[in-house]
Amino acid sequence: MHLKIGSSQCLIASSASVAKDIMKDHDLIFSSRPEFDTSGYNIYSGSSFFLAEYGDYWRFMKKLCMTKLLGTPQLNSYIGIRWEEVQGLIQTLTKSYEGSKRVDMGVEFTTMTNNMICRMVMSKTCLGTSTDAEECIKLVGEVLDLAGKMRVGDILGPLKKFDLFGYGKRLGNVLEWFDTLMEKIMKEHEESDEIRERKDIMDMLLEIYRDPTAEVKLTRRNINSFILELFMAGTDTSSEGLQWALAELINNPKVFNKLRKEIDTVTGKTRLIEESDVPNLPYLQAVIKETLRVHPPGPLILRKCREDCTINGFQVKKETRMLINIYTVMRDPEAWKDPESFIPERFLSDSDECIGEHQMEMKGMNFRFIPFGSGRRGCPGASLVLNVMHTTIGAMVQCFDFPHDECKVDLEEGSGFSTTLKHPLMCNPVPRPNLF
Template sequence: MDTGTTFYFVPYILCIIPSLLLLSFLKTLVKPPTASRPPPSPPTLPIIGHVHLLTSILPKCFQTLASRYGPLMQLRLGSSTCIVVSNAAVAKEVMKTHELAFASRPEFGSSEHFIYKGSRFIMAEYGPYWRFMKKLCLTKLLAAPTLDRLIHIREEEMGKLMDTLIQRSRKGEASDLSKELTTLTSNIICRMAMSTRCSRNGNEAEEMMELVKGVVELGGKLSIGDALGALGRLDLLGYGKKLEAKLRKFDNPSAELKLTRTDIKSFFLDILLAGTDTQSVATQWAMAELINRPRVFNKLREEIDSIVGSTRLVKESDVPNLPYLQAVVKETLRLHTSAPFILRQCIQDCKIDGYDIKANTRVMISAFAIMQDPNSWEDPSEFIPERFLVNSGENMVDHVTEIKGQDFRYVPFGSGRRGCPGAALAMMVMQMTIGRLVQCFDWRVKDGEKVDLNVGPGFSAEMKTPLVCFTSIHFDPLGEVYARHVEG
């Protein structure tokens, strides 16, 4: 800075600072500061905030922190601040009492690299666009009449899965349920939404699985990168470019099915990403628990045999008469929820549990902690399907009759306006898949070991070790009539 510039710059500074101080003082006179009561927060470190408290398994980590600092706590991860909700009472305030104030979802670091930014249905802010897409989803793709009309798709894809497992069983080969179930769910969703299968052979199925898992993993890494503030958006580690490259595979212009409108393509992508991995992971957890618990497995098989018989496969129409099957699925979703965190963003100042929440605050509702809360559930870390059954004379009936989030102790699909629109489809596919896998096969892992029930790292709740099993055929459904049905 030269001498002339300094001559004018110094007086300017000497004038502007007192002016700003005077303005600040006048504001305090006109509008006295109001006391704010933020949620409890663990001790922080400079710059990084609470990052040093995080462990590799984030749902469990947040649950442990909540046990010390309460069901509503504030965490600062670098430059990013969020509120974590960890019990049913506070979750009800957020998702019901003040639902409209929390009807939007936050954008994270991954949104900067999303090729359909501004057109996402799942992460769209609450408004006309989101309401229209939600209505389209519920009245067309996922409406009860549509699900009934498309039952043949679920039957055919289930038939292909059973055929694959039977062929592997006859050859004495192991089956990777992670791969097989991802193929099943992705093809069901693609055929229902776009009238085409996502994968026609093993290589395509594996590519689809890697693609979905890769998008979820990279999105999570970029979201954690929000802790770096503006630096996180510089993509210093290259995660953003990798995410964009994977997403481009969904947007292949030479694909057989050409979709020219960005919003529609984004909608289909959201449906695929939201429905494929979550259903597959939940079904894997169910089978892992059943394999490790012969008593529960045999009880479920006995129910199926008594209601369905030994001459045909379980059908969707049988499920209302199979309360123990329903209980197994619901207990799986409680103990191993596929979406450990329900994301919301506060759009206006409000008070939750006696604490002040500012507009634009990110909120993470820990479904993982809520559905394993010892104040709400007896032996919460144990797999006990019977907790969802009550005696009614000679029959056992389903205890949890509402799965859309009205019982805030049980929120595997969220609640309210932003609850999962695909809950009914997910339950249908899971119930029929598990019912048939138990009905048709005996399961074991290598050398008779127990299935590893440890959870993998990150935001998700996937199994740490892929579920690879050997099967023995208990009931062979591939008779001549059934084979013709599958081929058709």
């Protein structure tokens, strides 16, 4: 489908076969992303990893992500941080029950994921002990809001350069504040004599920045831009995924009880679920897969065509924007049985509901199931998101009951560039008696 809104236009792909044609058969041709014109207000234009053209810099940063920054060894070194944050969430929810308070789970999940990212990136917590980390989270939220408004302004064509609504100037100011804050934190890292038990992501980026033999010379602006993108991609998407998973479990008590039984069988009732338990919890894995299928946090994948080519029999010109609607792909009735229903059993090999989905991994090789994209531009942070989702949802089911009114949780979707719940997920978490 060719979509034109004002001066903005793109091609939209909404089937697994066309997604495969783009992200596998023609992956190199579609290995770049279009950068929205921010009318000169984006100080990180040209320094971005997420929007970088496919080339030496992008390949260097992708390799860095997969082998160091977000690779398995580094993520394993952060297991303690993630476990402590899940414990903190449990304590918060327990206190809310003791105080007879309803809880906005979206706020609690976002606080937890923000704190995880802050501690992994800069060894700071954003829960009142570090004004820098709190300010960082606030600025990231403002950038997300303004970036969305600037993208909508892309339809104005030549008029967008006049910044009619003032979003561009505001975005420029916020980015300058963020850059100044990151420079302050970088200098603290460089001047600190503290010996940390583990390197954070800023430590590793600064090591590469100082390395004269590095394949690509990183600038301080490259570092700041990468950290901003890490926050933007890692906090809201994880929080939204957690909200959708919990909402579906509340609305499907049979699934909830089946999952709790599996967790109790593996962990007993004497300890909290750990990441090392996840390989032995196939139903938990199925619940997370089904959540990501029905409610992908990033429902749209945007690519740019680098040269003329043919997709699905149609001529696609160089520089054309291609939007892959993975929300539609993963709800396609021709590819999925009862696609609108939440059925984790479809991902279990021994279930009657299964039609082969259990063989689907998160690597994006089966194009009916691509919650993190596929190919060169697949999400480098997928492993981190999955680690957080598995253990957090496992802990929620293990530790709390979530009684709800006779009506189910309202699963109406909100507007925006990510799949969000339109209404806050308000809960009364009740701690399980005699647990631990």
